[in-house]
Amino acid sequence: MNLDELPLDQRIMADRNIAIKLIGVGGAGSNAVDCLKMENLDRLQLAVVNTDHQALSSSPVQDKVLIGMSVTRGLSAGGDPELGREAAEADREKLAQLMKGCDLVFLLAGMGGGTGSGATPVVAEVAAEEGALVIAFVTMPFTCEGERRRKQAEEALRALRQVCDAVIPLSNDMLLQETGENEPLLDSFARAYDWVGRGVKSIWSMLFRTGLINLDFATLRQAFQHRGGKTLFSLGEGRGENAVAEAIQSLQLCPLLHTPEFSRKADRLLVNIVGGTDLTLDKVNLIMTSVAEQFGRESHIVMGAVVDEQLQNRVEICVIGTSDMGGRSIAPRRVVRPRAQVPASEPAAEPAAVSRSDAAGEPVQAAAAGPTRQAAAAAAAAAAAKAQQEEFGFGEVESRGSFEKTDRNLFDGQDLDVPTYLRKGIKIAI
Amino acid sequence: MSSNSTIIGAVEIGTSKITVLVAEYHSGRELAIIGCGECPSRGVTKGTISDFRAASDCTQFAIQQAEKDANERIESVFLAQTGGHLEGFSNEASVNVKAADNMIDRDDIKTVCELAKSKELPAGRMVVHHIRRPYRVDGRLVPDQPENLVGQRLEVGYWTVHGQEQRLADTIHVIRGCNLEVGELVLSSLASGHMVTTAEERQHGVLVIDIGAGTTDFVLYRDGGPHMTGVLPVGGSHLTNDLSIGLRLTENQAEKLKLRFGRALVLAKDRTDKVWLDGNYAIGDRQFPRQAIEQVTAARTWELLEAVKKKLGHAFSPETCAAGVVLTGGTAKLPAIAECAGKVFGTPVHLGEPPSWVEERLRDPGYQTALGLLYYVISSRTGSAGAARKRGGFLRGISRLFVPS
Structure with missing residues (x-):
């Protein structure tokens, strides 16, 4: 197929x-x-x-x-x-x-x-x-x-x-x-x-969850298309009266966002906002402005908003950012193997089997497919993403902050550029 | 300007700032500081140049400012050297005295020195300093030249400081880019060490730790001269970086907090005691617990001093370091740092005070290296420097780096 x-x-x-x-x-x-x-x-x-x-x-x-x-x-x-x-x-x-x-x-x-x-x-x-x-x-x-x-x-x-x-x-x-x-x-x-x-x-x-402003698989693939740079991932949640402010605040403190503030700029941002029926355009606007402020105003931002009745008085924000770090990217390494045929009994799992060259030559045809455009686009994006598979240069696991791009500072088997309190497990009361 | 005087520039390319001092040196061993220039540095991380263009621009600016201030053109530059690439090792040699009457002559001294200095360096590395430790004749310490003394055996040890050729060349290129000649490279720790200690302290044994923004330079004096030196590429900028990661701030905000609330020992007991980031009631001002700030800075300072102690190893013990520890450099202004160092080293610790003739605006610990460079000029030219070494030694090295291009 x-x-x-x-x-x-x-x-x-x-x-x-x-x-x-x-x-x-x-x-x-x-x-x-x-x-x-x-x-x-x-x-x-x-x-x-x-x-x-x-x-x-x-x-x-x-x-x-x-x-x-x-x-x-x-x-x-x-x-x-x-x-x-x-x-x-x-x-x-x-x-x-x-x-x-x-x-x-x-x-x-x-x-x-x-x-x-x-x-x-x-x-x-x-x-x-x-x-x-x-x-x-x-x-x-x-x-x-x-x-x-x-x-x-x-x-x-x-x-x-x-x-x-x-x-x-x-x-x-x-x-x-x-x-x-x-x-x-x-x-x-x-x-x-x-x-x-x-x-x-x-x-x-x-x-x-289908959103008012929908983000789908194709968007996700697209976000991971140009790689070789770093990835940001952050979650924020807020509830009650000041839900928006709270969510933005907790976005900064998310432990998955393992970089200090000054290196949190991404070229492409995927922002998904989930809120109750009380989610207003005003709030969305506020969130997007402050996210853009934090993660790079000049980035290419893709926004999604979802309304979920169960989340009354609550806001959840998810930010995925990727950026190129010119020169650090690694040449495609993984061979793309056309997907093997899946038995007809598993139709749900049948994705696109598009080889790379096909994907490049086929956008017109894909567009012509009318209602299936999205699926085809997803497939094309997928194939393009595949072809460029490479490593994410995240920087190191430990945060080295402004020293991220400098030589490691090894002494006694430890990297002295990593904050002492992190290495020694000292708990900081924020 | 009288005919027998030269205009000397002392340049320190630091991680936070570039300092240039201009002094007029009369051959009659008199030196007067006549100008000063300063520029916040860019393109320098952990003591080494990471962005040549930016560092070069800043240095040029500082030099121009200093020359304008002094109203003279600098003729020769003394350049401070630091950076994590600098390393040192000690090497000892001994010879049996040749003469039948056991009198040590010049040849014996020359042979033993050559022997002690003859250790080969790995490729790509270059000697910055050969620091001679005192001679020993039959195990007896000789503070001066051993010529004409009587003994069976003459021993000498050298502390050799070497660095990566390219890194050394980088700094020299910056100065050359300003159309100036580098007269001499001086290890930062030696420069500032000379400034903040007295001859007496050096005789008794003293450890000088110069904690700058990007590096910590230290020198251990023993028997009147430098015994061991070292550089750790950790400094005040690490405190800032730790804060910015820990409290999730930008570098500038963290720097501000460090200067206002940083401490080398945790004092705040109350977790709810909070301080404002700006304190100006502006929008976006945030609060941080004082305790958190102190914990972050204290952990780093403690570790830094411990690392220095570890690097010194057996060379340091409170007994051999009777005059204690002297702290200098910009980060020495951190409150309670002397107390912290006292706990780490187990000796009396005090902050380095420049000699009384230094004028008020240059008394800040951050200027001691540049001042020390000038002081080093006099000492080495009049031959009384603790680190006795031939002037030609390094210049030969430089010419090796700059084969006519």
Whole structure:
């Protein structure tokens, strides 16, 4: 089946839905998915991938994949990323099966451990080979978890950036800044999952809740089209009388936005605003002005607004920004493989199988397709995005602020450019 | 201008500002500061030039200002050197005295010095200073030249400071771009160290830490001369950066907060004690807990001083450093920093005071390096400098960098 063949099959047009899968890899990833399971987001398929049979069997998620049975005999990777990687490599087929036909794959994982660090890059690679847009939310270990885990986490992150369209790291150390004095460890970890969950949910709602000003999958792909730069991701929420001001304020404090204020400028911004029926144009205008102020007035801004009756007196903002950092981009590396035919029994998962050259030559035809224009555009954008796949240069995991572009300042195995209080886990009361 | 005087410019290309002092030097060992120029620097990070054009423009501006102030043209420039690329190592050598009557002659001294300096450097690196430590004759310390002393064995140690050729060339190019000649490169720490310590302190052992905006330069004096030097590419700008990340501010806002509320030790106990960012009741003014600001700055200062101590290693101990620690540089103005350093080093600590002849506007800790450069000129030209070294030594190095182009 090919979208280039006109006229299009009626069935494809009707079922041209976006297949999204949320996959938790490793212990932390699975836990995060379990947490999200409660949210009941429809059309979001959940899955967990783990090396640990025991952990897997206790997960409430339907779709479970045990990897590396031959390598670890169903035991965990024991904190060894190499073992995690081997396990994933051994079961590539299984993983490919899992992600067949997905348009968008979210990966959740905790870096630093065995399965999370080792297997996630392989899973991402397989997902990319299957033609999906891959966005990974990963948590970085606490500094107190030790040097070894930090190193493993950084290596894994580097590997992940090679294969993902976007990697959004969440530093657990940042979360430490938010915790209360007597908060139990479990709650602190839960907080990390919560933030990751919110990140996923916001993208999900951007795609599925039809907005007054709609943002769709094509827009998302478009945002990730010119890469090689940095990505910003931030969420804000506000409620009550001053919902708007509150949301804007919390946008600045989002731990997923792991950069200091002065480096928060993006070339392209995707802003999605969700509010109740009381969302007025005035409020939208206010939000957009201040977002533009914060993240770059000259950026190309794409706005979306969604009205949700359940969010009376509340406003949620999601900002995704990408920008080129001239010269840092990496040449396309991933080979685009035309998607294999999907059996007719899975029509929902049938995306476009457009090769790169076709996509370039076909816009006129796509436009002629009338009602299917959007789908075709999505496919074209997808193909274009694929062709330019490369690493996101996020800067480093740790914030180095104004020293981001300078040489590392290593002393005693630590980068002195990273704030001392972050490295030492000192909690700052903001 | 009398015929036997030269106009000397002391240039310090710092991370926060570029300082130029102009002085008239009479061969009769008299030096008068006649002009001063200053420009906030751009294109310099952590003590090294990152944007040549910007740094060059700023330096040019500062030099012009100083020349205008002095109403004289600078003839030769003394340039301070800092940056994370500078490193040092110590190397010792010893010779058996040749003469039958065990009297040390000039040849023995020359041989032992050559030997001690002969250590090869990795490719792309160049010696900035050979700092000689005192001679020892049969293990006995000799403060002066050992010529004509009697002994079996003559020993000497050198502290060799070396840096990356390109980085050194960068700074020299900036000065050359202003149509000036670089007379000598001087390590920043040596310049400011000379300024804020007395000969007596250096004899007893003293550690000088010059905390600038981008770098922290330190020098440990022992037995009257520099024993060890070092540079850490961390300074006041890191405090600012930490604040801007921690409180999510712009660099300028963080700088303002640092200057007004930063402390080297946490004093505020009350978490609800908040301070205003601008304090002018303007729209957009925000509040921050005083405690948070102090925590961020204190953590960084403590770590910085600890890192200095770690770098010194065994060379430093409170016993060998009887005169304590002297702090200088712009960041030495941070409140409670002396107290903090006292806790880290376990010695008395005081802020560096320039000699009384220094005029009021140059008494700020931020000017000590530039002043020290001039002071260093006199000391080295009259031969009484602690770091005795031949003038030709470095110039030969420079000419190696600038083969006629």
